[in-house]
Amino acid sequence: MRPASVKDVADRAGVAVGTVSNVLNYPERVSARTQEKVQRAIEELGFVRNDAARQLRAGRSRTIGMVLLDAANPFFASVARGAEDAAAGAGSSVVFASSRHDARREARYIDLFEEQRVQGLLVSPVGSIAARVAELRSHGLVVVLLDREGDPQLYSSVSVDDVHGGYLAASHLVETGRRRIAFVGGGRHLQQVADRLRGAEKAVAEHPGVSLEFLPTEELNVLAGREVGQALVQRSRHLLPDGVFCANDLLATGVLQSVLLAESLDVPRDIGLVGYDDIDFAGSAIVPLSSVRQPAEEIGRTAIRLLAQELEDPGAPHEHVVFKPELVVRASTGTPGARP
Amino acid sequence: MRPASVKDVADRAGVAVGTVSNVLNYPERVSARTQEKVQRAIEELGFVRNDAARQLRAGRSRTIGMVLLDAANPFFASVARGAEDAAAGAGSSVVFASSRHDARREARYIDLFEEQRVQGLLVSPVGSIAARVAELRSHGLVVVLLDREGDPQLYSSVSVDDVHGGYLAASHLVETGRRRIAFVGGGRHLQQVADRLRGAEKAVAEHPGVSLEFLPTEELNVLAGREVGQALVQRSRHLLPDGVFCANDLLATGVLQSVLLAESLDVPRDIGLVGYDDIDFAGSAIVPLSSVRQPAEEIGRTAIRLLAQELEDPGAPHEHVVFKPELVVRASTGTPGARP
DNA sequence: ACCGTCTTTTGAATCGTTTCATAAATACGT
DNA sequence: ACGTATTTATGAAACGATTCAAAAGACGGT
Numbered sequence: 001m002r003p004a005s006v007k008d009v010a011d012r013a014g015v016a017v018g019t020v021s022n023v024l025n026y027p028e029r030v031s032a033r034t035q036e037k038v039q040r041a042i043e044e045l046g047f048v049r050n051d052a053a054r055q056l057r058a059g060r061s062r063t064i065g066m067v068l069l070d071a072a073n074p075f076f077a078s079v080a081r082g083a084e085d086a087a088a089g090a091g092s093s094v095v096f097a098s099s100r101h102d103a104r105r106e107a108r109y110i111d112l113f114e115e116q117r118v119q120g121l122l123v124s125p126v127g128s129i130a131a132r133v134a135e136l137r138s139h140g141l142v143v144v145l146l147d148r149e150g151d152p153q154l155y156s157s158v159s160v161d162d163v164h165g166g167y168l169a170a171s172h173l174v175e176t177g178r179r180r181i182a183f184v185g186g187g188r189h190l191q192q193v194a195d196r197l198r199g200a201e202k203a204v205a206e207h208p209g210v211s212l213e214f215l216p217t218e219e220l221n222v223l224a225g226r227e228v229g230q231a232l233v234q235r236s237r238h239l240l241p242d243g244v245f246c247a248n249d250l251l252a253t254g255v256l257q258s259v260l261l262a263e264s265l266d267v268p269r270d271i272g273l274v275g276y277d278d279i280d281f282a283g284s285a286i287v288p289l290s291s292v293r294q295p296a297e298e299i300g301r302t303a304i305r306l307l308a309q310e311l312e313d314p315g316a317p318h319e320h321v322v323f324k325p326e327l328v329v330r331a332s333t334g335t336p337g338a339r340p
Numbered sequence: 341m342r343p344a345s346v347k348d349v350a351d352r353a354g355v356a357v358g359t360v361s362n363v364l365n366y367p368e369r370v371s372a373r374t375q376e377k378v379q380r381a382i383e384e385l386g387f388v389r390n391d392a393a394r395q396l397r398a399g400r401s402r403t404i405g406m407v408l409l410d411a412a413n414p415f416f417a418s419v420a421r422g423a424e425d426a427a428a429g430a431g432s433s434v435v436f437a438s439s440r441h442d443a444r445r446e447a448r449y450i451d452l453f454e455e456q457r458v459q460g461l462l463v464s465p466v467g468s469i470a471a472r473v474a475e476l477r478s479h480g481l482v483v484v485l486l487d488r489e490g491d492p493q494l495y496s497s498v499s500v501d502d503v504h505g506g507y508l509a510a511s512h513l514v515e516t517g518r519r520r521i522a523f524v525g526g527g528r529h530l531q532q533v534a535d536r537l538r539g540a541e542k543a544v545a546e547h548p549g550v551s552l553e554f555l556p557t558e559e560l561n562v563l564a565g566r567e568v569g570q571a572l573v574q575r576s577r578h579l580l581p582d583g584v585f586c587a588n589d590l591l592a593t594g595v596l597q598s599v600l601l602a603e604s605l606d607v608p609r610d611i612g613l614v615g616y617d618d619i620d621f622a623g624s625a626i627v628p629l630s631s632v633r634q635p636a637e638e639i640g641r642t643a644i645r646l647l648a649q650e651l652e653d654p655g656a657p658h659e660h661v662v663f664k665p666e667l668v669v670r671a672s673t674g675t676p677g678a679r680p
Numbered sequence: 681a682c683c684g685t686c687t688t689t690t691g692a693a694t695c696g697t698t699t700c701a702t703a704a705a706t707a708c709g710t
Numbered sequence: 711a712c713g714t715a716t717t718t719a720t721g722a723a724a725c726g727a728t729t730c731a732a733a734a735g736a737c738g739g740t
Contacts, residue, residue: 394696
């Protein structure tokens with residue numbers, strides 16, 4: 001049975017379709033008596049507005065689309081929560097999709113959201129999507145990039161200084177006496193990874209005698225970290241890094257698990273470990289993780305704010321908000337100078 | 341500038357609108373020459389289909405809506421991932437929204453999805469939404485409930501035997517010598533909480549001399565666990581529980597943090613701790629957490645399968661899949677008999 | 681009863697896509 | 711060259727909500 005339409009409601013209430021629409025959208029224009037009749041008809045028929053029809057007429061939807069890198073990473077869950085709260089305050093809804101670091105999945109969801117004519121799009125992009133964003137913009141869609149700074153001509157963005165974050169992490173490892181640093185993270189094509197690595201390289205360059213090694217992974221989750229960790233612990237002692245910096249806390253958690261499983265090795269004694277994001281679990285890891293904190297919820301809230309600004313005044317110049325990350329020191333790196 | 345429509349494409353390509361539509365939907369019906377003309381026009385104009393119009397015509401969208409209890413809980417992220425994979429295999433997209441254990445937010449998102457005429461709805465409900473589901477069903481919307489068994493007349497569901505899970509957890513605590521058990525979890529109005537508690541009660545009842553105490557929390561996250569933990573450690577020793585079972589791993593993680601911060605207390609020596617869900621972080625907690633494992637991704641996949649089944653054959657009887665949870669023993673409960 | 685003002689209601693037109701009956705074009709057999 | 715079969719292309723109608731100019735109704739004043 002086809003769902004009821006305004007026409008059905010109008011017939012049953014004995015009024016015109018325009019009146020039903022007015023009851024729904026401008027009740028103050030309709031007499032109390034008529035409103036009541038219409039309301040009753042709506043309830044009797046179980047009428048639910050058809051959003052597709054509304055949207056078609058309005059030319060635009062009331063939802064905001066958000067494409068996240070990885071919904072399974074609590075960091076992004078926090079960003080999403082911040083965005084959701086801010087949007088709810090402004091009367092919009094946010095729907096999410098997770099690209100899982102896969103450019104094709106990302107493209108699919110961006111297409112989907114564009115076809116849905118969402119109000120705007122928040123994207124934490126997998127690779128370079130400058131071209132795609134330019135296209136979206138030329139179609140009139142407002143896009144805010146998350147966790148990625150870029151062409152100020154094209155879009156607004158909210159990001160965190162990843163180079164600085166990488167620098168903080170690696171510097172800290174060096175300062176706690178580490179000399180052979182390893183950076184664990186997905187490929188260099190991921191900008192977050194590339195930037196954090198760049199920051200680490202910079203820190204290492206400032207200290208002669210300190211080496212930096214890059215250990216790429218397929219994915220950026222706990223399992224991938226565990227695999228890297230297993231490979232590490234099988235190395236002969238003189239090839240083993242004494243400091244490991246992971247591109248996120250999931251990887252760090254996995255590395256930690258593997259290293260501790262190797263009975264002869266200890267964190268922070270033999271390996272100092274730093275993660276990234278400072279998710280809730282970092283502080284309660286088997287050895288509490290030092291980590292680089294990003295203001296996740298604030299990133300989400302800010303992104304919605306920038307989006308709202310651009311929707312209101314499409315001509316306004318794009319804004320780029322860059323947050324500073326912050327190093328949180330915990331047991332996984334020991335205390336400076338505490339090593340022999 | 342208004343986005344290009346099929347009409348615009350048709351004009352530019354010098355064909356009829358129906359032909360453009362055919363190029364998009366039934367290319368085999370269109371000659372190669374015409375296809376080429378149309379494709380060129382599409383590219384030149386940057387034409388993107390308007391999903392609202394398609395949907396309006398089709399009467400139904402191509403996406404599946406999913407309302408989760410808490411996107412920040414890695415367990416639900418895994419369920420979502422399973423669902424997404426299964427749906428992608430069937431050519432549908434899944435969009436998510438997080439109710440965060442708030443019935444009003446849940447209602448808002450369900451309304452939104454209903455107005456969007458989604459293909460179907462997956463919901464892990466906050467409270468009892470039997471009435472709302474009945475209404476949705478009567479409007480012809482297919483609903484599958486997650487993590488909740490219920491009226492077999494109304495809907496299909498995928499759940500895990502939470503009573504059994506609670507029983508497993510509490511039994512294990514008792515078997516490792518605990519006598520004063522505390523159950524930590526949000527209010528009894530949350531069915532998962534109520535069921536797990538019921539299972540625990542059953543286990544305790546089988547062992548005379550063992551007591552069970554219920555410690556409700558506002559939320560079900562790490563912070564809430566930390567707060568309960570802080571309250572616990574301030575108790576005088578004879579009122580302190582020696583076994584704590586948490587309704588999920590987030591709570592358990594928080595409790596663990598607080599207990600370990602109290603220098604005089606140790607897990608598992610003074611308190612045995614069991615969580616629920618066995619998220620990736622449970623195994624790498626400061627003291628690896630014993631936990632009750634649920635097959636998260638499989639729950640998501642199964643839900644999509646049931647949904648697809650019902651869409652295909654609306655008359656088919658509703659199916660209720662119930663998975664069995666599984667206890668994973670780790671250090672946080674020590675080994676049986678290892679205590680004085 | 682009539683006029684002017686203000687409130688309420690009406691319903692055709694519109695948004696962009698798909699469908700489908702019909703028309704046009706093309707190919708094929710004799 | 712002609713008729714028939716087959717392949718392509720056409721364009722009006724439909725989906726359901728909103729808009730808005732115009733009509734209808736209500737009311738007070740004379």
